[in-house]
Amino acid sequence: LLRDLDRLLMEETGLPVIVAEDPLTCVVRGSGMALERMDKLGSIFSYE
Template structure:
């Protein structure tokens, strides 16, 4: 790419995992902080009903499983996570 010409290369899953490790740790930490700061009533609802992942990050394979393992709370990926928030916001208006 130094010459301005794109070139192809192959990444294996371990290299991708290594590249994502720090951002995934940050996501898990942010979720944990958010859960710790929730009012007790909301924390109780989340604990019982679980979390729903939305947006492009929800499409990261096994992010739901990672968050479930780290928090002990059920986690599901929303149906059509890329557009569900915008569609829900549109319905609320």
């Protein structure tokens, strides 16, 4: 969705980057996993 973001991330971090075939599904799945673990990840999402 963001053109050449994969290349920029690779160049800046030196880490390999793979673009998923269906990136929106990956976002939805990852969001669901984070919500299921709110008890452990809650501090990441707080604004305090």
